[in-house]
Amino acid sequence: MIEVEHLSKIYGSTPAIEDVTFSVAPGEILGFLGPNGAGKTTTMRILSGYLPASQGTAKVAGFEVHEHSMQVRQRIGYLPETPPLYPEMTVEGFLNFVAQIKGVSAGDRASRITLALQKCNLLEKRKTLIRKLSKGFRQRVGIAQAIVHDPPVIILDEPTVGLDPRQIIDVRNLIKQLANDHTVILSTHILPEVSMTCDRIAIINRGRVVATNTPESLMEQLVGGSGYELEIAGNSLAIQQCLKRVKGVKYVEEMRIENMPEHRIKVRVVAESNTEPGHAIAVALVQNGVKLYEMRRVQASLEDVFLELTTEEKPVDPTESETVETEIPASASANVNSEETAPSSTPSQIPESTEDAE
Numbered sequence: 001m002i003e004v005e006h007l008s009k010i011y012g013s014t015p016a017i018e019d020v021t022f023s024v025a026p027g028e029i030l031g032f033l034g035p036n037g038a039g040k041t042t043t044m045r046i047l048s049g050y051l052p053a054s055q056g057t058a059k060v061a062g063f064e065v066h067e068h069s070m071q072v073r074q075r076i077g078y079l080p081e082t083p084p085l086y087p088e089m090t091v092e093g094f095l096n097f098v099a100q101i102k103g104v105s106a107g108d109r110a111s112r113i114t115l116a117l118q119k120c121n122l123l124e125k126r127k128t129l130i131r132k133l134s135k136g137f138r139q140r141v142g143i144a145q146a147i148v149h150d151p152p153v154i155i156l157d158e159p160t161v162g163l164d165p166r167q168i169i170d171v172r173n174l175i176k177q178l179a180n181d182h183t184v185i186l187s188t189h190i191l192p193e194v195s196m197t198c199d200r201i202a203i204i205n206r207g208r209v210v211a212t213n214t215p216e217s218l219m220e221q222l223v224g225g226s227g228y229e230l231e232i233a234g235n236s237l238a239i240q241q242c243l244k245r246v247k248g249v250k251y252v253e254e255m256r257i258e259n260m261p262e263h264r265i266k267v268r269v270v271a272e273s274n275t276e277p278g279h280a281i282a283v284a285l286v287q288n289g290v291k292l293y294e295m296r297r298v299q300a301s302l303e304d305v306f307l308e309l310t311t312e313e314k315p316v317d318p319t320e321s322e323t324v325e326t327e328i329p330a331s332a333s334a335n336v337n338s339e340e341t342a343p344s345s346t347p348s349q350i351p352e353s354t355e356d357a358e
């Protein structure tokens with residue numbers, strides 16, 4: 001439904017996006033994930049026909065966005081980061097105005113507006129002036145204007161920015177419902193947003209798409225899937241060497257934990273993909289006389305994937321990963337996160353790119 005190939009946009013001499021390539025299948029929700037200034041809005045605007053690309057092609061339903069911009073606009077519903085609403089219009093009046101602009105025939109307009117109001121749960125607000133609506137309801141009006149002409153493709157740029165947690169849940173549910181009848185691209189810098197809402201993720205960093213896959217496959221492919229956290233007593237170096245010899249162990253690193261009992265350490269062991277070396281690890285430790293106090297299986301997170309992909313200097317030896325610079329909150333800095341740890345109540349946000357040109 002959407003095919004983007006080698007797309008670039010250069011402002012002056014500065015590239016905002018470079019060689020961006022991805023595709024979205026009909027009915028799919030693609031999450032476009034990246035830090036501030038990564039190039040999400042630029043890509044969304046090119047796709048929507050509001051901005052010409054410097055190089056490359058983007059097609060929607062087979063139409064090249066620049067050459068056939070009218071056909072593309074008819075097939076796309078676009079919610080920009082700041083929805084263009086008219087505060088002095090009623091919700092219904094505004095949708096009628098947008099439907100007219102988008103070429104919905106007079107005969108179809110009333111039914112299209114009612115359907116958009118229904119889908120966005122706005123029926124009771126149809127006569128309300130937009131300026132009297134809360135931010136969450138305005139966002140729904142923004143989505144309603146994007147779908148009022150029943151486009152097959154919906155592009156949503158940061159649809160939950162500025163909403164409170166309740167409104168965020170409502171808007172995410174609405175997006176999931178829309179995906180039943182539409183192909184959706186959703187840009188965000190909020191990690192849980194993509195894992196909760198999207199089928200597939202394209203991670204963009206400094207203008208380049210650095211990975212595209214399902215959240216699960218990205219985790220498997222890049223972090224190696226699961227691992228283990230061990231609390232043990234003994235010589236750290238000797239223990240790490242012992243663990244590295246175990247079949248299925250990808251790498252081992254000591255965790256820095258404050259207030260550990262004397263002589264005890266915690267180590268993190270990351271397993272190779274599709275391996276379960278837990279039993280072999282326990283056996284190796286016991287055979288080498290290491291006292292094992294605790295062993296937990298832990299799962300990689302999307303944050304790990306993001307770190308892996310967007311950290312500027314990757315360590316050659318993964319055990320040197322403490323040298324990697326990151327602004328991700330400390331709670332998310334581990335390469336493997338415990339399944340037993342309660343998820344954070346506030347959404348984690350990707351830090352700003354360190355060289356934000358804005």
Ligand SMILES: Nc1ncnc2c1ncn2[C@@H]1O[C@H](COP(=O)(O)OP(=O)(O)OP(=O)(O)O)[C@@H](O)[C@H]1O
Pocket residue numbers: 011015016017034035036037038039040041042043189356357358
């Ligand atoms: N009109 C412009 N002129 C010059 N540079 C621009 C322009 N618009 C965007 N840029 C630059 O292009 C880069 C990508 O910006 P873009 O807005 O696409 O990123 P983004 O991922 O959407 O960021 P955010 O999450 O902050 O909205 C940034 O470095 C930005 O400063």
